Amino acid sequence: MKMQLALDDISLADALVLGQKVRDYVDIFEIGSPLIIEAGMDAVREFKQKFPDKEILADTKIVDAGEYEADLAFNAGADYCTVIGITDDLTIKECLKAAVQNEKHVFVDTINIQAIDTRIPELEELGVDHFSVHVGVDQQSVGKTPLETLSEVRKVSKNAVISVAGGINLSTVHEYLSLGADILIVGGGINHAQDPVAAAKELAAKVHHSKIEAS
Numbered sequence: 001m002k003m004q005l006a007l008d009d010i011s012l013a014d015a016l017v018l019g020q021k022v023r024d025y026v027d028i029f030e031i032g033s034p035l036i037i038e039a040g041m042d043a044v045r046e047f048k049q050k051f052p053d054k055e056i057l058a059d060t061k062i063v064d065a066g067e068y069e070a071d072l073a074f075n076a077g078a079d080y081c082t083v084i085g086i087t088d089d090l091t092i093k094e095c096l097k098a099a100v101q102n103e104k105h106v107f108v109d110t111i112n113i114q115a116i117d118t119r120i121p122e123l124e125e126l127g128v129d130h131f132s133v134h135v136g137v138d139q140q141s142v143g144k145t146p147l148e149t150l151s152e153v154r155k156v157s158k159n160a161v162i163s164v165a166g167g168i169n170l171s172t173v174h175e176y177l178s179l180g181a182d183i184l185i186v187g188g189g190i191n192h193a194q195d196p197v198a199a200a201k202e203l204a205a206k207v208h209h210s211k212i213e214a215s
């Protein structure tokens with residue numbers, strides 16, 4: 001299992017400093033949506049340049065102009081971008097087209113998909129093979145977690161790469177280790193920890209010792 005660090009409510013300068021300190025523990029650096037809004041694709045470019053041995057995910061959360069926006073992320077050096085699963089199939093297909101052209105990948109974010117059992121097969125029919133099971137920060141504030149959706153997606157997905165995100169931290173990580181995700185995403189659980197480097201180290205030890213390997 002891989003660990004992805006989501007860099008969300010942090011400045012680009014601070015993110016680069018944190019990235020340097022935790023680089024040994026992190027497999028994928030995620031340039032989070034708030035950081036993209038603040039710093040744009042320069043954040044992706046800077047991370048790719050400073051950490052060429054790491055995978056970079058741009059959490060673009062695309063909802064329209066799929067090919068154009070996905071290209072922005074790939075051209076900046078992202079290995080992955082994200083598109084919202086409840087958006088139009090045309091947009092999903094345009095993102096997939098950009099991914100194929102750039103030899104990169106698109107994660108479809110499951111945020112707010114109501115019917116997992118029908119939407120996941122529909123998306124796989126379009127060619128989707130990467131899902132990010134995600135409960136956003138606003139839904140987390142009313143007690144939601146991605147646990148149930150992760151089990152559902154694992155059950156209905158044919159063979160996709162699956163990541164999981166939404167309030168995962170040192171106290172809750174054990175609940176996710178055996179549920180079949182390939183990538184565990186942590187944002188606040190590291191960034192907001194009292195000691196972010198120690199939290200990253202401890203989380204990585206658990207995640208990397210989990211039996212499930214990312215493809």
Ligand SMILES: O=C([C@H](O)CO)[C@H](O)[C@H](O)COP(=O)(O)O
Nearest residue numbers: 006033165166167168186187188
């Ligand atoms: O995608 C995210 C969210 O929508 C804010 O952009 C976060 O990166 C994701 O939820 C992981 O962060 P935590 O929930 O703080 O672990």
